[in-house]
Amino acid sequence: MNVNNTLNTIVSFSHLELTLAAQTILSGVSFSINKGDKVALLGDSGVGKSSLLKLIAGIHQPSKGCFNTNAKRIGYVFQEPRLLPWLTVEQNITEAMKANGISANSIKLKLPKLLSQVELSQYHDYYPHQLSGGMAQRVSLARAFAITPDLLLLDEPFSALDNTLTNQLTRLLKQFLTPEITLIYISHQIEQVLALTQSCVLIKRDPHSQTSTISQHSTATSNEQACFVNQYYQQPIVC
Amino acid sequence: MKAKIKLAYILYALSVLSLLALWQVMASQVNSMILASPLQTLTKLAELLYNLSFWQQLLVTLIRLCYALTMACVIGFTLGLIAGLHTWLKYYLAPFRWLLMSVPPVIVVLLAMLWFGMGSTMVIFITVLLLSPTVYINTQKAVEQIDTQWLELAKVYHFTWLQRLTKIYIPAISAPLCSTLIIVCCNGVRIVVLAEVLGSHQGVGFELANASSNFDTAELYAWVTVSLLMVAFLELALLRPLQNQLLQWRRTI
Numbered sequence: 458m459n460v461n462n463t464l465n466t467i468v469s470f471s472h473l474e475l476t477l478a479a480q481t482i483l484s485g486v487s488f489s490i491n492k493g494d495k496v497a498l499l500g501d502s503g504v505g506k507s508s509l510l511k512l513i514a515g516i517h518q519p520s521k522g523c524f525n526t527n528a529k530r531i532g533y534v535f536q537e538p539r540l541l542p543w544l545t546v547e548q549n550i551t552e553a554m555k556a557n558g559i560s561a562n563s564i565k566l567k568l569p570k571l572l573s574q575v576e577l578s579q580y581h582d583y584y585p586h587q588l589s590g591g592m593a594q595r596v597s598l599a600r601a602f603a604i605t606p607d608l609l610l611l612d613e614p615f616s617a618l619d620n621t622l623t624n625q626l627t628r629l630l631k632q633f634l635t636p637e638i639t640l641i642y643i644s645h646q647i648e649q650v651l652a653l654t655q656s657c658v659l660i661k662r663d664p665h666s667q668t669s670t671i672s673q674h675s676t677a678t679s680n681e682q683a684c685f686v687n688q689y690y691q692q693p694i695v696c
Numbered sequence: 697m698k699a700k701i702k703l704a705y706i707l708y709a710l711s712v713l714s715l716l717a718l719w720q721v722m723a724s725q726v727n728s729m730i731l732a733s734p735l736q737t738l739t740k741l742a743e744l745l746y747n748l749s750f751w752q753q754l755l756v757t758l759i760r761l762c763y764a765l766t767m768a769c770v771i772g773f774t775l776g777l778i779a780g781l782h783t784w785l786k787y788y789l790a791p792f793r794w795l796l797m798s799v800p801p802v803i804v805v806l807l808a809m810l811w812f813g814m815g816s817t818m819v820i821f822i823t824v825l826l827l828s829p830t831v832y833i834n835t836q837k838a839v840e841q842i843d844t845q846w847l848e849l850a851k852v853y854h855f856t857w858l859q860r861l862t863k864i865y866i867p868a869i870s871a872p873l874c875s876t877l878i879i880v881c882c883n884g885v886r887i888v889v890l891a892e893v894l895g896s897h898q899g900v901g902f903e904l905a906n907a908s909s910n911f912d913t914a915e916l917y918a919w920v921t922v923s924l925l926m927v928a929f930l931e932l933a934l935l936r937p938l939q940n941q942l943l944q945w946r947r948t949i
Contacts, residue, residue: 514852533852539845543867543945552863553853584945604853 466527467492467608467639468513473522475508482508486522488658488671492607495640497650499689500660505669506643507536509660510610513641528608528639530557532601536613538593540585540600547572547581550600557604567603575599575629591622598626602633609634611642615649627652647687657685732914740914741921754922757888757899760816761926764823765884769877771824772831777865779832780839789832796829801887802894809895819891819899826887827880834876838869870942874935881930889923900926 469489475482483505490496498506511517513526514533540549547568554564572578575595585593594614601609611630615623627649634640634653644650650657657674674685716734723733732740744750779786804822812818846864849855855863866873892901900923907915940947 511848516848516851531852535845537845539849541846541849541863541867543870544863552855552859556853556855556859584948587948600853 464527465491466525467494468526468528468641469524471523473512473524474520475505475512475517476520477508477517483512483660483669486660486669486671488673490639490641490658492527492639493636494656495634495654496642497654497657498641498643498660499650499657501662504660504662506660507612510612510641510643513608514610526608528606530604530606530608532604532606532609534594534597534601534609534611534614536616538585538590538597540593540596542585545582545584546577546588546596549585549596550603553600554603559604571599571603574632591618591626594618594622594626595629598629598633606638608639608641611640611644613643613645615644615646623649657689659689729911729913732917736914737917737921740918744915744918744922753899753903756816757892757901758926760819760823760892760899761884761888761930763816764820764827764888765881767820767824768827768880768884769831772828773835773873775828776832776835777839777861780836780842786836793829793833796825797833801826801890805891805894808891814895814897816896818895819888822891823884823887827884830880830883831876834872835869838872839865842868867942874939874942877935877938878931881935882927885923885927885930 466489470486473486474484475486486509498509500506508517510533512519512524513528514531540546541552544552550568550571551564554567559567569578572581575598577592577595577599580588580592585596588596597614615626618626623646630653640653642650642654659672659674661670661672663670719734723731723736728736775785775789779789801822804825805818808818808822808825812821842865846868850860850864888899889901889904892899893905894901896902900919904916904919904923907913907919
């Protein structure tokens, strides 16, 4: 990670401020993430992690400061699956693909493979309410990867699932994650953070000045990442 | 599910039979000049069916109804959709909506007769003017209630405006939209017939007025039955399939 906006940078923030409903959510945020980085976004609840992801995805606009992204296609997996209830599994995925300019022929070729990877081939014509929580989140993951994203945003995607399902989905995610894909991952589950990321961005907020402090921790090895994440979660250091 | 549908049809049939029985009892208590019996009405209706003029008058009303409903729905839905997304239009249109929903229909009929004279333009104008605010307000309120999570999703995945319209807005508001369409179709028939009674030389309303002036009670009730059948046709042949299509996914719940 570096702080300059170069060709290798996929997202960069400079003195960014985000205000929503007259409340300052983020202030003084400056950092950047390079292409291919797998970054964990850590911080206490309410510090503005999800808002930062929404800003990257274009849902929110910064009130002040500068935000740049070189990402062409952004995949987003929300805390809840967010599948359109009136569309089938297949339609939920294909609509996202069509919106991202993927041709009908490519969709025809790619969709069966994708559904098979998430083990939902036989459920392609099911509506979201006919699926379990884990299956719905798998569709959400398939939708995010269907558009061949260069930036993947994960906002606590497994928080509502049990450990078995979480581990199953983490394995699935690792299968999909190629070195080209940049990952920004919010999670309070230490095992998943360690399994999927190599570096961390820590957001803290000063309760008096309402200013957000950003600290970036690039790690050369997975052990260093484990040390930092363990320290952050105040658990015994395993490295 | 099939048993439920069967029960629904049995209840519909029972309801219709109760109405017919009540009608027959009432008709037997009063003079046939005041209230024609179901049998007299049906006999007259059967006579009318063999008359070419009946079909011509019915066609005139149906064409007017078709134009008026289409225009009212398109205007009301388009403005409602935009006003639901942009509050400036909602505030700008609020006085117009209030005015059109508050003014008694008969005043609109009188004014329209003054402006357009008697005929189709007047009938269609009145119907559109009186129905589009209902479609508008229901669409606008429904669009305002759409869960922001779907709109966020559309933004993240760069849905086109057509995808937003067909895959998010219309399905998300389909339930209130279907109820609105039923109200609008029923009221549409009422308004078209009322406007024809007051200011037209053709149509079901005109024939109703004629039958009333000639004290032909049986024919009057036959034309009333025709207007009821028009509502039934609109609801069963057009709205029910549309509703089934839009709310198809709910049937799997």
